[in-house]
Amino acid sequence: MEKSKNSSRCCVYPGSFDPFTIGHHDVLERAIAMFDLVYVSVLNNAIKHPVFSVEERVDMIQRMVDAEGMKNVVVTSFDGLLVDYAHAVGARYVVRGLRATMDFEYEFQITALNLHLAPDVETVYFMARPEHSFLSSSAIREIGSMSGDITGLVPDSIHNIIAERLRKP
DSSP states (O other), rough: OOSSGGGEEEEEEEOOOTTTOHHHHHHHHHHHHHHHHEEEEOOOOOOHHHHHHHHHHHHEEEEEEEETTTEEEEEEEEOSOHHHHHHHHHHEEEEEOOSSSHHHHHHHHHHHHHHHHHHTEEEEEEEEOGTTTTOHHHHHHHHHHHHHHBBBBHHHHHHHHHHHHHOOO
């Protein structure tokens, strides 16, 4: 794993991304504009019983990054504590998206714990745009598993991969 040489302008955008939505994409685009290097990092969290394996999620996100020519993005995965991973890659910032009050309460607790563990790692939040505020990976999984149309809910460059996989029993 390559460590950022300029950690003051490097961030980690962590998540389960099961699958990656246009809401995630919006947060990523905004992070790219703010930071020199963005690590999109898939958390290996088997407790959530993901539909897509960590490798599949990393591959899908990398395909999207390549298709869109996102030059300052590194797609990886990690296990363990987020702050340890941030230190390992030289990131001083964590990027998170907020959709609603429930997200805020959860993120507030996580940020407080992360600051306790690593006071040098700050969290930067991007509020969901209103048109994405209803969107979640679990909603995409539910719609797709019932052969519903997920067009416009996931990035075009990985739409077919996600739709095909979710239709499978």
